[in-house]
Amino acid sequence: MxxxxxxxxxxxxxxxxxxxxxxxxxxxxxxxxxxxxxxxxxxxxxxxxxxxxxxxxxxxxxxxxxxxxxxxxxxxxxxxxxxxxxxxxxxxxxxxxxxxxxxxxxxxxxxxxxxxxxxxxxxxxxxxxxxxxxxxxxxxxxxxxxxxxxxxxxxxxxxxxxxxxxxxxxxxxxxxxxxxxxxxxxxxxxxxxxxxxxxxxxxxxxxxxxxxCMESLIPEYDAFGVVRQPGGSALPGIAPSNAYPCSDGWVLVAGNGDSIFKRLMAAIGRQDLADAPDLASNPGRVARVAEIDGAIADWTRTRSVDAVVQAMGEARVPAGKVYTARDIAEDPHYxxxxxxxxxxxxxxxxxxxxxxxxxxxxxxxxxxxxxxxxxxxxxxxxxxxxxxxxxxxxxxxxxxxx
The missing domain is CATH 3.40.50.10540 (Crotonobetainyl-coa:carnitine coa-transferase; domain 1)
Incomplete structure (x- = not known):
């Protein structure tokens, strides 16, 4: 051509x-x-x-x-x-x-x-x-x-x-x-x-x-002696942001903004976590990240990927499926x-x-x-x-x- x-x-x-x-x-x-x-x-x-x-x-x-x-x-x-x-x-x-x-x-x-x-x-x-x-x-x-x-x-x-x-x-x-x-x-x-x-x-x-592209890797080591370690699908030090199991696959949810977190917790029926004073900012959420991730996973586990993505979209919470080549090739947004x-x-x-x-x-x-x-x-x-x-x-x- x-x-x-x-x-x-x-x-x-x-x-x-x-x-x-x-x-x-x-x-x-x-x-x-x-x-x-x-x-x-x-x-x-x-x-x-x-x-x-x-x-x-x-x-x-x-x-x-x-x-x-x-x-x-x-x-x-x-x-x-x-x-x-x-x-x-x-x-x-x-x-x-x-x-x-x-x-x-x-x-x-x-x-x-x-x-x-x-x-x-x-x-x-x-x-x-x-x-x-x-x-x-x-x-x-x-x-x-x-x-x-x-x-x-x-x-x-x-x-x-x-x-x-x-x-x-x-x-x-x-x-x-x-x-x-x-x-x-x-x-x-x-x-x-x-x-x-x-x-x-x-x-x-x-x-x-x-x-x-390694972000704060060296400043963290220089200032605190911290060697950043593998975090799997999570974003260490920033919560919640992880991959969560669904009935038919995995979904990524990023609820790590303060107002986003409140909307996410409300959407999954955990108003208690949304209202918890110590979870209003990132440091408090990082301290309880295992509990938060568990609550999200309990909610996603019984739902399909599409259902979770739709619910998160309605709640204005960033979320998405893990795309394969087939998903990309069939996606209308692409x-x-x-x-x-x-x-x-x-x-x-x-x-x-x-x-x-x-x-x-x-x-x-x-x-x-x-x-x-x-x-x-x-x-x-x-x-x-x-x-x-x-x-x-x-x-x-x-x-x-x-």
């Missing part, structure tokens, strides 16, 4: 070279592409980005790939060869942004150190995502998202008390790093425009992106908000995919093109650099492009 109104998008005219693979770098590129940036994805010759083969495949390609690589063009280059590196440098000489998530030192080994690239293109903004950052004693250690989640403090908390720490269920460390990368790019572009036109290097470490889109793939089938976030009122993002086949745009992009068809054929013969 294509969109002739790309110029109306907020990042129209921005050229991004994505040299990352798998999750963190490519998610960053996807987000920029959804809002109009021209994203040229440089993939390795051979099999390309490993994400093409991850999880469930349809027509030989991951359906995850169809989401992660929409609004991108694919160029297949062998960056281990000098001629491939030279082509990459030519691309970067005309680019606004470079995204890379290789191990530190990889770009330098390819003759593409930031100072080299910015000498040729002073306006270039370079985002570098790695496990531990570009400096420090752990710099050269391999680091995937799960390691960032562990070192950032998240994995210690994602467990039932006394049980093994579990992963969130998605690659949240990579995604948080990507979103921090997007923020960094947009700030660097703003600075470039407002203060002289120079680019800069953005250093995002996976563990730091996770750590940045559809009304255009969070489920039908996307045509280049393999000839249509696929339901997540919509675009965030939602801008005047220049909303959109899916302008579907995910490319490996190297599908190589010839076109190289021709834009002034490389002739004969030269491209010779490069292909030597395995430098694909």
């Amino acid at each position: 294509s969109d002739n109104n790309a110029a109306l998008l907020p990042l129209a005219g921005l050229r991004v070279i994505e040299m990352g693979q798998l999750i963190a770098g490519p998610f960053c590129g996807k987000t920029l592409g959804d809002f109009g940036a021209e994203v040229i994805k440089v993939e390795a010759t051979g099999s390309g980005d490993p994400l093409r083969g991850w999880r469930l495949l349809k027509e030989g390609t991951s359906v995850w790939w169809q989401v992660q690589s929409r609004n991108k063009r694919s160029v297949a280059l062998d960056l281990r060869q000098a001629e491939g590196q030279e082509i990459a440098r030519k691309l970067l000489a005309e680019a606004d942004v470079l995204i890379e998530n290789f191990r530190p030192g990889t770009l330098e080994a390819w003759g593409m150190a930031p100072e080299t690239l910015q000498a040729a293109n002073p306006r270039l903004v370079i985002l570098r995502i790695s496990g531990y950052g570009q400096s420090g004693p752990y710099r050269d250690l391999p680091g995937f998202g799960l390691i960032g989640e562990a070192m950032g403090g998240l994995r210690h908390l994602t467990a039932e008390p006394g049980r093994v720490p579990v992963r969130v269920g998605v690659s949240i460390g990579d995604t948080l790093a990507a979103l921090h990368g997007v923020i960094g790019i947009l700030m660097a572009l703003y600075h470039r425009k407002a203060h002289g036109g120079a680019g800069q290097v953005i250093d995002v470490a996976l563990y730091e992106a996770v750590f940045n 559809r009304a908000r255009e969070m489920l889109l039908q996307q045509a793939t280049r393999d000839g089938y249509s696929l339901q995919v997540p919509g675009v976030v965030p939602k801008l009122s005047a220049t909303p993002g959109r899916v302008r093109s579907s995910a490319p086949h490996l190297g599908e745009d190589t010839d076109r992009v190289l021709a834009e650099l002034g490389i002739t068809p004969g030269q491209i054929a010779a490069l292909r013969e030597r395995g430098i492009v694909q």
